[in-house]
Amino acid sequence: MGAFRKLLGGVGAATVVVGLVLAGALETVELAALSRLFELRGARAPRAPIVIVAIAEDSFDELDLAWPFPRALHGEVVEKLAAAGALAVGVDVLFPEPSVRGPADDAALGASVARAGNVVLGAGLTVVADGLGRRVDLNPPLPVIRRGAAAVAPVNVFGDRDGAVRRAPLTVGEGGAPGFDAGLHRVAVASGMPAAPLPARSEILINYRGGPGTYPWIPYYQVARGEVGPEVVAGKIVLIGPTSPVLHDLFTTPFARGGDMPGVEIHANVLETLIRGDRIREVPAWASALAAAAVALLGSALVVRFQALRGLGAAALLWAALAGTALALFLAWDVWLRGVTPTLALLLGYGATMAENFVREQREKRRLSRFFSPDVLRAVVRGRESASLGSSRRLVTVLFSDLRGFTSISEKLEPEQVTEMLREYLTEMTRIVFKHGGTVDKYIGDCVMALYNVPFEDPEHAVKAVRTGLEFQERTLAAAARWEAKYGVVIRNGVGINTGEAIVGTLGSEQRLEYTAIGDTVNLAARLESITKDYGASIIISESTYEHVKALFPTRALGAVTVKGKTRPVEIYAVLPSDIRKHTRAVLDAAATLTAGGRVCEVRTRDISEGGLALDGVPDEWTVGSRIQIRLEGGELPNPIVAEGTIVWRRGSGAGVTFTALDAESAPAVAEIIGRG
Known part of the structure; x- marks a missing residue:
């Protein structure tokens, strides 16, 4: 069988896996595996200067206000943060419609944003379906509010196929305008914050530091009341956004499988990723597909090269190497190598070839069973x-x-x-x-x-x-x-x-x-x-x-x-068959001492006749034709029997001896034993 023919199972497995990758059928499982990598790595302490002003139930209670808060109040908070030395302020609250409290409320917020000078306002993206198809609309803050902002960008976060948020957009629209987090990064850098340059790409994989509460939360009401000193926000990026479940801005992330990560804290993780320049680098899916194809062929080759158990052990070692490599790349270098695809490729390549080998072995066994014994047949078919x-x-x-x-x-x-x-x-x-x-x-x-x-x-x-x-x-x-x-x-x-x-x-x-x-x-x-x-x-x-x-x-x-x-x-x-008998024989169990040419051995008798005897336990070197002296004693013998003879046959440890001389005193004893039968 040619080498290619033996690897057909691996070729088929490689084809299937590449097809699944190109069709995106494995991406959801790969993304879930990425989340498990984050969990295995564990949380990391944040190092970027980022704090969150959290809008939660405590602020509702302390301020005795219902949502939405007055926009003038937001303006006061923004101005206080800027005055305390915040390098940049990101507002994860949308203002697309006029305030219910009237135009003055909107104008007050706009004036505060302009005076602060370092505020990035969030805009909303909405998908609209009409007769012409689907389009994405940008809903920015009112002109009176956004006019003095340092930047305005969509604040939306987007989940993967499984709903978890793992990626962040850096640019928006056909013109490639900076996204919300990229805008904050630019404002902070312009204000003097040291940071890595923005990557030249439209989106990144977020390098999450942990789950909810990883970054410091400052209650919104404390800032509004002036209870937060400059040391808390000076030289930092400050994000303002809702953290309360009642405001419905919670999402699933690798560290928040229960869907309780506030959107504003997702932005904090994105910002740290951008500032530190440690985005999760992704091995392209096409490269993973090629690697998986190679692994499928290798899994098939293991079956061809080794026996079943050895092949399984080698496959397990290969999988351990793949898993270890993927884990090491992620833990040490923040590189995501898709691990599910090569694992599936290994299983399919190994399994398909095992199945093909089994079918072939059964076919070969049927063809060859009439030639070989079962043990030999197994060895022949498996080529061991x-x-x-x-x-x-x-x-x-x-x-x-x-x-x-x-x-x-x-x-x-x-x-x-x-x-x-x-x-x-x-x-x-x-x-x-x-x-x-x-x-x-x-x-x-x-x-x-x-x-x-x-x-x-x-x-x-x-x-x-x-x-x-x-x-x-x-x-x-x-x-x-x-x-x-x-x-x-x-x-x-x-x-x-x-x-x-x-x-x-x-x-x-x-x-x-x-x-x-x-x-x-x-x-x-x-x-x-x-x-x-x-x-x-x-x-x-x-x-x-x-x-x-x-x-x-x-x-x-x-x-x-x-x-x-x-x-x-x-x-x-x-x-000559060993059971040909010229004399009547009788069973005899006695000790026999054989002597020849200076050699001596102790054996047992099996039976005896007037012409010779059969022995058990005779060493291989006592071959047919050997002339020996014999002495029998013990057992049923009242007296020793002494004779000379020649070994005339051997079978295993058994030997047949023909007497050439029988001691005169021993002949009656032999006759008596035979007579007793």
Whole structure:
């Protein structure tokens, strides 16, 4: 599978995420995440010289006035603040209509604003819908009021899609006139306040210092009564505005999720952001989209590169790195890197590729399950080992097994009976192949072809093939009596095994591929199976296989034979099943001391006959052909048994010994044990 094909899930995820970003579908979630970043950062103490004159219930009570207050009173407050040394005064109160108290009230406010000389008045923006569409109208203060103002600008705050206020406009209208906060910034700078220059952009992300009450609030009534000294406002920007809930000027912000931040305090946060020049810098959405696309591909690559758990761990580390980077950028440098988009991209890239891999694995498992054992199959499909299904030359051991006389058996039975018997037989033989680490190459009627040392390297491939053949014989003999009673037919099994190089891999046509092996090694194994009946042997192995297993299994040399298709004779050997008995045997559990060439080992006996005994716990270095001295004692033996013998077979830690000499005093003891049975 090509690299691009493996990453299709990531490509699809990247496409989806980029599409969502371009459509703005993720922006609301990203904005909510930005608010969480503010909360994680926590509030910061304000450092800009800003105070708020708060119009709240206490002022209603103390002044015994209802809203709206007399405009002349606002004028008095403005003049007192200017006289106390305020650098700039921002009025977050609208005066678009004449005062209910008459023109003199408006004129008094206008005169006070003009005398102060540093007042920025707020205007209102309204959206009007008519037959021509929607338009935005500016509702400034009355001319008599605004004539002497240092600046007039819209005081509105605007929420994002979720209603929270995070941005502030710096310019208004097509001409780019300064907004309310930018106007105050300019007036304060002109009055001598040191401040960062205004950014050359139409809006900024507000760097909020905290929630309601972060900036000092001065009750409006105290200023009106002259109870506030110059030290409170001198050299500062003073904002006048409502903070009472009854005046409906409260908003949601990152630090005020309950929607209780007064608009006037939002302006205080904007002003501090402008004065300090520390606006939240935003990584553009298009850059986040490109980063997300890369993350989606990387998430997909993690699945391709690693196993499931490793890939999940790597993906978790990648996400932690992304989240940590986004958090560090925000905390240390006031940079907002959108984190939801790459997180979603990682989840989709990883998840889509995992799903695609799962579907592919299931498809591959169905195709390959008849060749490999479940454990090998999992490794092959997931590519966890050095398995290669491509064709290559390699050393293999090939096993062919066939039911003798199956054609004549088929003629005697009904097709349904043949099918049932064959299914049972092949199922059991396949289980045995898988048990010993083999791969089922194919079934040819009643014949089973199995490969060893594929698709993974296995240094014991020849040994495992012979063990498979021996277990074939045992299971076939066990089934033979049952089938003879049920169907009236006698079955026997022949096995041929050869070791050598072959071409192994996925071979076939463009329409159909099979995992198989081809070559002379395969052909010879098939020929050896076909001559087992001629030699009266159940298992015949070639000389190359014999060299791998001669120290572990009892064998009998059959000489050289020229098989069909070969011009040179081949030395062949019969493997003798370990349960072939020439003498009656009896179970015996006794301690056995083996001595040979200065080596000594202590083992246990399994059974004994007049011709030899079977042992358990024999070390691997005591190989077939070893001549040994034997001493048995303990257990059921009244007296020790002493003998000499030769190891004639090995299976695991078990060993079979043929006596070559039995001590004269020990022979009666052996006969007595066998007699007891």
